[in-house]
Amino acid sequence: MTDKKIEFYKGPAGGWGALRSVGRALQYQDIPLKGAKTLLSANQPDGFDCPGCAWPDRNHASTFEFCENGAKAVAAEATARRAGPELFAQHSVAALAEQSDFWLEDQGRLTHPMVYDAASDHYVPIAWDDAFALIARHLNALPSPNEAIFYTSGRASNEAAFLYQLFVREYGTNNFPDCSNMCHEPSGSAMRPQIGVGKGTVTLQDFEEADAIFIFGQNPGTNHPRMLGELRAAHKRGAQIVSFNPLRERGLERFQDPQNKMEMATLGSTPISTHYFQLRVGGDLALVKGMMKHLIEIEDRDGGVLDHAFIAEHTTGIDGLLADLRAESWPLLEEESGLPEAQIRAAAEVYRNARRVIACWGMGITQHMHSVATIQMIVNWLLLRGNIGRPGAGPCPVRGHSNVQGDRTMGIWEKPPAALLDKLQEVFGFEPPREPGVDTVEAIQAMLDGKGRVFFALGGNFAAATPDTYETWKALRRCDLTVHVTTKLNRSHIVHGREALILPCLGRTEIDMQAGGPQGVTVEDSMSMVHLSMGINPPASDQLLSEPAIVARLAATTIGGRSRTPWLWLIEDYARIRDKIEAVFADFKDFNQRVAVPGGFRLRNTASERVWATAGRKASFVAHPVPVDTPSHQARALRRDTVVFTLLTTRSHDQYNTTIYGHDDRYRGVFGQRRVVFIHAEDIRALGLKDGDWVDIQTVWSDGQERRADRFKLVAYDIPRGNLAAYYPETNPLVPLSSVALNAGTPTSKSIPVVLVPHAAADANALDAAGTAAAPETAAVAAI
Numbered sequence: 166m167t168d169k170k171i172e173f174y175k176g177p178a179g180g181w182g183a184l185r186s187v188g189r190a191l192q193y194q195d196i197p198l199k200g201a202k203t204l205l206s207a208n209q210p211d212g213f214d215c216p217g218c219a220w221p222d223r224n225h226a227s228t229f230e231f232c233e234n235g236a237k238a239v240a241a242e243a244t245a246r247r248a249g250p251e252l253f254a255q256h257s258v259a260a261l262a263e264q265s266d267f268w269l270e271d272q273g274r275l276t277h278p279m280v281y282d283a284a285s286d287h288y289v290p291i292a293w294d295d296a297f298a299l300i301a302r303h304l305n306a307l308p309s310p311n312e313a314i315f316y317t318s319g320r321a322s323n324e325a326a327f328l329y330q331l332f333v334r335e336y337g338t339n340n341f342p343d344c345s346n347m348c349h350e351p352s353g354s355a356m357r358p359q360i361g362v363g364k365g366t367v368t369l370q371d372f373e374e375a376d377a378i379f380i381f382g383q384n385p386g387t388n389h390p391r392m393l394g395e396l397r398a399a400h401k402r403g404a405q406i407v408s409f410n411p412l413r414e415r416g417l418e419r420f421q422d423p424q425n426k427m428e429m430a431t432l433g434s435t436p437i438s439t440h441y442f443q444l445r446v447g448g449d450l451a452l453v454k455g456m457m458k459h460l461i462e463i464e465d466r467d468g469g470v471l472d473h474a475f476i477a478e479h480t481t482g483i484d485g486l487l488a489d490l491r492a493e494s495w496p497l498l499e500e501e502s503g504l505p506e507a508q509i510r511a512a513a514e515v516y517r518n519a520r521r522v523i524a525c526w527g528m529g530i531t532q533h534m535h536s537v538a539t540i541q542m543i544v545n546w547l548l549l550r551g552n553i554g555r556p557g558a559g560p561c562p563v564r565g566h567s568n569v570q571g572d573r574t575m576g577i578w579e580k581p582p583a584a585l586l587d588k589l590q591e592v593f594g595f596e597p598p599r600e601p602g603v604d605t606v607e608a609i610q611a612m613l614d615g616k617g618r619v620f621f622a623l624g625g626n627f628a629a630a631t632p633d634t635y636e637t638w639k640a641l642r643r644c645d646l647t648v649h650v651t652t653k654l655n656r657s658h659i660v661h662g663r664e665a666l667i668l669p670c671l672g673r674t675e676i677d678m679q680a681g682g683p684q685g686v687t688v689e690d691s692m693s694m695v696h697l698s699m700g701i702n703p704p705a706s707d708q709l710l711s712e713p714a715i716v717a718r719l720a721a722t723t724i725g726g727r728s729r730t731p732w733l734w735l736i737e738d739y740a741r742i743r744d745k746i747e748a749v750f751a752d753f754k755d756f757n758q759r760v761a762v763p764g765g766f767r768l769r770n771t772a773s774e775r776v777w778a779t780a781g782r783k784a785s786f787v788a789h790p791v792p793v794d795t796p797s798h799q800a801r802a803l804r805r806d807t808v809v810f811t812l813l814t815t816r817s818h819d820q821y822n823t824t825i826y827g828h829d830d831r832y833r834g835v836f837g838q839r840r841v842v843f844i845h846a847e848d849i850r851a852l853g854l855k856d857g858d859w860v861d862i863q864t865v866w867s868d869g870q871e872r873r874a875d876r877f878k879l880v881a882y883d884i885p886r887g888n889l890a891a892y893y894p895e896t897n898p899l900v901p902l903s904s905v906a907l908n909a910g911t912p913t914s915k916s917i918p919v920v921l922v923p924h925a926a927a928d929a930n931a932l933d934a935a936g937t938a939a940a941p942e943t944a945a946v947a948a949i
Contacts, residue, residue: 167829169837171857171880177434178386178393180421182831183233190237190826195245199702200236203243203674206701207231210763214688214698216242216320216673217821219564220389221369221690222764232390234818237826241653242672243702246273248654253279253288262659266629266894267825269654275669276706281661288658288667293710293718296666301723303619303646303664310337310598314608314617317343317577318624319566320673322686322698324742325712326568326575327749328735329623332720334576334586335595335728339602340617341579344569344625346605351531351909352562353573355540359785361778364570366559366770367523368692369395374557377405377519379512380438381449381543382529382915386416386832387818389527389563393420397435405515408438410529411446411813412843412890413883415832442512445503446811446888447916449530450539451791453546455498455506456513458490460549463517465491470517472551479775480548482786489788501791503885521557522547528565529813532915534796536906538789545786553784554775564691565822567673571689574768575746579604585749592748594729604910605631606902612640620662621648623712624670628657629823632900632912633872650715652705655823656894670712675700677711681738684711687760689768695753696765713739796904800865800918808852809865810844813915814893814900823894830892835880842921843882843890852921856881859924862891864899864917872899876924889919 176182191200206212208222208231215231217238231239252272258281261269278296279288291299304313315333317326330341345353353363360366372378372395385392397420400406408417418441421434428434444452464470476483495506502509516522524543530536544553544560552558564570576585579602586597603611609631611617620627620641631637637660641647644662651658652672658665671677677684677700685699710718714736721732735741740757747756752768759766771778779785792798797811816822817830817839829836833843842862849856858879864872874896884890893914904913 167827167837172834172836174415174832174834177419177421178416178832179233179390179423180429180434184423186233186831187236190240194240194243196240196243200240200243203239203702204231204236207235207239211699213673213700214567214696215239216567218389219567219570219691220391221692221694222696223369234387234390234821238821239674241270241824241826243674244273246271247276247705248272248274249276250279250290257286258288258659258661259286266656266823267828269656269659270824272654274652274705275654275667277708278669279667281665283663291666296668297719297722299664299666300621300646300648300719304336304723307618311340311600311602312617313338313619313621314340314342314603314611316608316620316622316625316627317341317572318622319344319569319572320624321572321712322568322688323571323575323695323746324686324739325623325716326572326577327742327746328713328716328720330576331589331593331730332716332724334589334597335593335720335730336724337598339579339581339598339600340608341577341602342605342608343572343577344566344630345573346910347630347912348528348565348569349531349562350604350911351536351906352540354909355537356544356560358779359541359544359787360553360772361784362770362772364693364770365561365691366553366773367561368767371523371557371559372399374521375399375404375523376521376557377407377515378523378525379516380406380408380417381524381526382410383525383527383563384410384414384416384815385563386414386420387816388565390416392563393437394422396420396437397422400435400437400439405439405519406437407440407442407512407515409442409444409449409452411443411884411888413441413443417441440512440515442504442508443883443885445501445885446813447533447795447797448502448504450535450542450789451498451501452504452509452512453539453542454490454493454791455495455502455509456516457542457546457549458493458495458498459510459513460517461487461490471549475551476548479777480784480786481781486545486786486788493791497791501793516546516550521555522550522552523557523559523561525561525563527563529915531906532911532913534904534907534913534916535789535792536911537908538792541787542789548784548786554773559773562691567690568688570691570693571687571695574689574750588749592745606905606910606912609633609637609640609902612643615643618645620644620646622657623650623716626655626657626823628660629655629894629897632897632904632914633902634894634898636902650712668715669706669709670715671700671704671709673698673700674702675704675709676702679711679714679737679739684739686713686739687743687765693768693770694765695760695768697760713742796913796916797918799867803867804865804920807920809918809920810848810887810889812862812889812891812896812899812917812919814896814917815890817892833882838878839892840877840895841880841891842877843880843884845884845886845888846881848886849879849881854879854923860921861924862896862899862919863922864901864919866901866904866918868901868903872901874898
């Protein structure tokens with residue numbers, strides 16, 4: 166474990182620091198040789214798709230197609246460590262609950278299916294057939310299929326996701342909460358009615374042709390490091406790169422390409438952003454509206470700014486947007502964006518002078534109350550100058566997990582379109598349920614209300630990833646049965662229902678041997694490319710099943726007597742599953758043939774062709790007011806006598822989603838610790854505190870429920886005044902279950918109104934000494 170320290174990081178993103186980090190990760194998992202060999206197959210045509218992010222692959226000119234954080238994900242999966250029955254015999258669930266999230270996953274790969282034994286408070290081994298029979302018994306005993314909830318992680322393959330949605334719908338429900346509900350749901354909710362697709366329209370080729378790339382609410386240096394290679398290349402050929410982020414993120418400033426011999430040898434680096442604007446948390450809508458207002462003012466005065474031919478042929482609603490922009494107030498735009506008018510106009514000038522523009526965004530945009538409106542304003546901004554359906558231009562929502570977009574394509578959606586249900590009925594001969602199911606937040610509420618009695622998770626760490634942590638834990642513990650398909654132990658297995666199962670599955674790096682021989686699965690990246698993934702390592706245990714096999718065997722056990730689907734036949738050869746996918750989805754015509762081509766194929770994106778699959782058959786401009794009723798506005802009105810901050814939750818550089826690889830955040834200068842809160846130095850002084858003091862963080866919300874996260878160290882940082890940042894999942898207890906994005910339901914984890922309260926020094930020192938112990942709240946809520 167690294168010594169605890171806060172130390173300013175002077176170097177670039179990537180470079181020697183990244184290479185050293187990869188080496189340490191392989192050594193830590195006891196796989197220096199195996200791990201290095203495994204990494205050479207990552208993101209290769211004959212290898213496996215990285216289990217990390219969804220950034221697309223290049224044309225494989227290099228054997229090194231992985232990044233630092235992808236290497237950590239691969240090392241964690243290929244680890245030599247094992248969490249077998251002996252671990253569970255040694256530790257009761259109560260004892261496991263006292264351990265940190267890092268410790269739980271650090272035990273290694275799960276090896277056997279396990280069932281919870283209430284009498285001993287231990288997990289004990291169970292045969293696979295008995296596990297499936299237990300689940301089937303619970304599911305078939307429910308008064309309504311809608312009392313079962315089926316969660317999906319973004320790492321499930323297309324084949325697993327397709328079988329999963331087929332089984333669950335044939336069982337009788339659309340209850341499909343998934344990780345999209347917690348991240349990019351607003352992107353689809355915004356873009357589908359506006360341009361006819363819920364995905365980005367660009368490809369990697371567009372990054373080579375763009376004159377300007379605007380990055381909103383995204384930190385590629387940690388979350389999508391391979392994107393830095395594209396940004397580096399764009400900068401070097403003269404493209405403008407404009408970044409909007411409350412925090413100064415090293416990956417948006419400078420990058421040292423580990424594959425560039427000259428940069429590595431000379432310790433050089435390449436700048437990334439040509440312009441960097443530190444707006445206020447949640448100020449993006451006002452910012453984008455300000456850039457559009459600047460364009461309209463010039464258009465009204467001089468002309469020549471808008472693409473009138475494109476607007477006339479391809480759009481509706483321009484008059485309403487123009488009237489709204491002309492009436493907007495510059496002082497309001499400045500106040501709510503946190504940027505002076507001159508900076509907003511400077512950013513707009515970059516846009517005006519660029520012929521081809523890409524807009525990228527991440528969860529810094531989507532996890533806000535007004536995220537749907539913000540994304541529609543970004544799309545408005547692109548449409549004004551015809552920057553959709555043109556080479557080098559378009560919207561680019563950058564997804565997280567490597568197949569979260571593919572899961573939605575396969576039908577993992579609580580609000581399925583009628584056309585999908587009709588096709589399932591035609592191909593498989595059953596009547597699918599038509600009633601919408603529950604999303605992630607609604608699923609938690611259903612379990613709290615006793616309306617969700619069986620919870621089944623295909624991957625993920627639901628208990629740690631979701632908002633309002635202790636309410637979520639109460640919800641899971643009220644279930645009759647909780648089931649988790651997983652590779653490693655995590656918090657969700659400790660926070661369980663009255664009965665519980667842990668079902669270990671193959672990882673992305675492992676050989677999947679079925680009756681028809683070794684199998685490959687397919688995934689879809691952020692740019693709609695579908696390609697094959699083949700594991701290369703022997704399974705961690707001979708007891709592991711693949712995700713498709715788990716789903717198929719469960720389906721055969723649960724509904725096999727009434728289903729016409731040949732579940733067990735399908736998993737003998739995954740090409741058979743792909744044939745069924747082709748039969749349901751027209752875009753997958755000749756699926757098996759097309760995916761056999763190295764690099765795969767791209768799904769059709771109508772908006773990139775300027776074919777608008779909207780109600781009016783055109784793209785639409787949508788006007789939105791600058792929001793002045795955000796949770797932070799409401800909290801400041803409620804607590805006029807207190808300084809209310811807006812907190813955004815974020816990853817450290819040593820984690821991917823809820824998986825924590827270590828306790829360093831190299832680029833932000835935090836080492837050996839995680840319970841820190843980043844704050845402007847002047848805000849520390851205004852509170853009468855000093856850098857390094859300990860505070861408790863308390864949510865300001867109107868429901869009277871106390872939400873708090875205790876004992877965080879203040880770290881002076883370059884962030885706008887009134888704003889804070891801290892790591893999740895430690896801060897997830899602060900996110901109210903009822904605080905969601907309008908028209909999308911995504912938790913507002915990037916805009917939480919909070920106050921800071923000094924913490925008792927004795928307890929703070931105890932925590933500082935404890936280091937990696939369980940979160941201090943764990944023991945207090947263990948009995949929930």
